[in-house]
Amino acid sequence: xxxxxxxxxxxxxxxxxxxxxxxxxxxxxxxxxxxxxxxxxxxxxxxxxxxxxxxxxxxxxxxxxxxxxxxxxxxxxxxxxxxxxxxxxxxxxxxxxxxxxxxxxxxxxxxxxxxxxxxxxxxxxxxxxxxxxxxxxxxxxxxxxxxxxxxxxxxxxxxxxxxxxxxxxxx
Numbered sequence: 001x002x003x004x005x006x007x008x009x010x011x012x013x014x015x016x017x018x019x020x021x022x023x024x025x026x027x028x029x030x031x032x033x034x035x036x037x038x039x040x041x042x043x044x045x046x047x048x049x050x051x052x053x054x055x056x057x058x059x060x061x062x063x064x065x066x067x068x069x070x071x072x073x074x075x076x077x078x079x080x081x082x083x084x085x086x087x088x089x090x091x092x093x094x095x096x097x098x099x100x101x102x103x104x105x106x107x108x109x110x111x112x113x114x115x116x117x118x119x120x121x122x123x124x125x126x127x128x129x130x131x132x133x134x135x136x137x138x139x140x141x142x143x144x145x146x147x148x149x150x151x152x153x154x155x156x157x158x159x160x161x162x163x164x165x166x167x168x169x170x171x
Contacts, residue, residue, distance in 0.1 A: 009034050009035050009036050010028040010035050011026040011027065011028045011035050011036065011037050011050075011052070011054075011063075011065070012026070012037070013025075013026040013037065013040075013050060013065075013072060024072065025071070025072065026050070026065060026072040027065055027072060027073065027074040028054070029054050029056075029063065029074050030054035030055045030056060030057075034053070034054060034055040034060060035052070035053075035054040035055070035063065036052045036053060036054070036063075037050045037051065037052035037063065037065070038051065038052045038053075038087070038088070038089050038090075039051045039052070039088065039089055039090040039091040039101070039142075040091065041091045041092050041093040041099065042067070042093065043093050043094065043095055043096065045069055046067070046068060046069030047066075047067070047068070047069075047093070047095075047096045048066070048067035048093075049064065049065070049066055049067075049091045049093055049099050049101070049120070050064075050065045050067075050072070050091070051063060051064050051065075051088035051089075051090070051091040051101045051103070052087065052088055053086055053087045053088060053103075059083060059084055059085065059086070060085050060086050060087065061079045061083075061086055062077040062078070062079055062086055062088050062101075062103070062116075062118070062125075063077070063088065064076075064077040064088070064091075064101060064118075064120075064125060075125065076124075076125070077101070077118055077125035078118060078125060078126065078127040079105070080105050080107070080114070080116065080127070082107055082108055082109055083105040083106060083107065083108060084105075084106040084107070084108035084111075085105065085106045086103065086104070086105040086106075086116065087103045087104055087105075088101045088102065088103035088116065088118070089102060089103045089104070089140070089141045089142065090102050090103070090140070090141060090142040090143040090153075091143065092143045092144050092145040092151065093120075093145070094145050094146065094147055094148060095148075096122060097120075097121060097122030098119075098120065098121070098122070098145070098147075098148045099119070099120035100117070100118070100119055100120070100143050100145055100151050100153070100170075101117075101118045101119075101120075101125070101143070102115070102116065102117055102118075102140035102141070102142070102143045102153045102155070103115075103116045103139075103140060103141075104116055104138070104139040104140065104155075112135075112136050112137070112138075113136065113137045113138055113139055113158075114130075114132065114138050115130040115131070115132075115138045115139060115140045115155065115157075116130070116140065117129075117130045117140065117153065130168075131168070133157045133164075133166060134157030134158045134159045134164065135158060135159060135160055136157075136158035136159075136160065137156065137157065137158035137163065138155075138156075138157045138158070138166075139155045139156055139157070140153045140154065140155035140166075140168070141154060141155045141156075142154045142155070148171070149171040150169075150170075150171065151169070151170040151171060152167065152168065152169055152170075153167070153168045153170070154166065154167050154168075
């Protein structure tokens with residue numbers, strides 16, 4: 001959500017209470033500089049995840065926020081070692097100890113987009129290796145899970161000059 005007062009984007013989370021939508025405070029770790037959320041998943045009233053990206057002052061990095069039933073809290077998540085622009089677009093959760101986030105990052109050495117997959121194990125987010133099917137623009141935009149052993153992610157990859165659809169299945 002663009003905030004005119006700070007001239008930047010802040011995270012925006014709303015909750016439906018059965019009658020109306022209500023804005024719920026959420027962290028904007030970049031201070032309102034390109035902070036944004038693009039995916040949300042919940043397993044209960046006390047366990048939800050929202051993902052996106054924010055500017056750390058140098059680059060856009062991963063943003064993961066957790067709802068514990070009372071408040072949203074920023075939870076650190078890994079970033080590729082060599083990156084320029086990173087976004088998490090989708091998240092899926094099956095329990096408090098199992099969540100998956102997917103997105104993309106631009107390798108600043110090659111200027112090529114690569115897929116990003118991260119897994120929450122109940123304690124921390126860990127980066128999971130992903131295939132590199134195309135020569136350019138490898139992206140994941142959505143994820144769904146029915147259990148810790150059944151996860152699907154979708155996106156696209158580039159093979160010069162075409163872009164192909166992509167579906168991945170894990171575990």
